Amino acid sequence: MSIKEIEQEIIDEFALFTDWMEKYEYLIELGKNLPLIDEAQKKEENLIEGCQSRVWLSCSLEDGKLVFKADSDAIITKGIISLLVRVYSNQKPEDILSSDFGFIETIGLKENLSPTRANGLVSMIAKIRDYATANCA
Amino acid sequence: MDIRGTFPILERMVYGKELVYLDNAATSQKPASVLELEDRMYREFNANIHRAVHLLSGESTDLYEAGREAVRAFINAPSRENVIFTSGTTNSINLLATCFTERYIRKGDKVIVSQAEHHSNIVPWQIALGKVGASLEVIPVDDRGELRMDIFYRMLDQHVKLVSVAHVSNVLGIVNPVEEIVAAAHSRNIPVALDGAQGIVHSKVDVQAIDCEFYSFSGHKIYTPTGIGILYGKKEYLDEMPPYMGGGDMIDKVTFEKTTYAPLPLKYEAGTQNYVAAACFAPALAYASDARVDERIVPYMMEKLQQIEGLHLYGVPENLERKVPVFSFTVDGTHPSDIAQILDKLGFALRSGHVCAEPLMHRLGVPGILRASFAPYNTFEDCEKFIKALGRVLDMLK
């Protein structure tokens, strides 16, 4: 599926929720279910230090597509990360760069992307873009 | 008088829920009396202080000095000369670190702080001491969060030039035994500075009874607008230390060859001061004098929090009379930011993270904590609601 299609899928899922608690319950489920990254990959160079929570991100190139693995020590952050991985992993670098990462705002999680939240997500998105730039044909 | 006062902001709804503000250790909300004076200052009396003979400047200066007198009386300082306006605790401690170090500290000397300090009582000392080759010594805290006084006593030697500790830690909420600290230090002729940012809010502060040499605090945590704070100092020290910043009203005579300085307290008040916020000390402290946090809150919170499975509460003094309503904790298997984020959506404003006390976080072995801190305008019901909501959030996360 394309980035746009996956984004739409997530937006539709979130449209079902009527309040914040439901959204969080869903994010917590996502966060709990996914073992996102090998413990071995939780190394210093993959660490994105936030003030509130920490995020690890690793990236590899497979068949011209970027494969992201990520994790966090905070479960809501982890839930959001799993959404980002679902959208951007297994995509071509060019496609990632032409995306605006706007679906996070559409599903009402924009505050989690505010730089002052310092939860590592903003830096994670910047890192995803960096990897995409570095691997552009 | 209604000791809850009127706090317009507490009418606010957040995410469709009633706001329960439990981040009072970070900053307090403002009673209507303070908001009214602040507004009137700008509407009716606004003019720079100490500078002009016109009526408005006179009125503004009187209100500024009335703010100072309110502080003097509140902390029982001997004179207005002992009460320096700064922009806040951090500014007070930076002033002290710079000026005290310059006057009294040499290579190889030491300043004692504790493991439970706010960064504002660590970093200014590191900067100032680093310049002269002096260093910090740290009093550890035990598992309850109490200062290891036995170790403190042994640390007091001839190299120690100052003891600078928190009156009340912003994480542990324990009132430190400051009288004992002062007595021990004085027996060695060592002066004591107290970081009173939290202490001023929750303890009766009588600087002459405590007998400390310095006491710092911020207005904003005790109901004034932001941008004002106090450095209380004993006169002999304030007289001997050099000024901190130059310019404005802190001078007596200026020539290019030589400048002499204004008498206390103006010697340390360079530049245009935040005279509006300073004046607001009068109504703010009038509120603070009568307001008390509901005394059921501390025992209730201590009991209920400790009943929660996997919850670790930091700052559990043997004697609950020395606990102020600041509760920091972590819960096994959860991250503080997750709990804080969900509680926020339920209307509860809490702090999470290292709360400006990273060395203490290292001591506790956690990256961060969750902190609920109460003020007199919080009701007992707020605290019951909080315990319920916390239970609900933990169920979600487990």
Ligand SMILES: Cc1ncc(COP(=O)(O)O)c(C=O)c1O
């Ligand atoms: C114990 C303690 N010291 C110092 C400070 C710094 O206060 P301010 O930011 O008002 O300068 C605080 C406030 O967070 C505090 O709690």
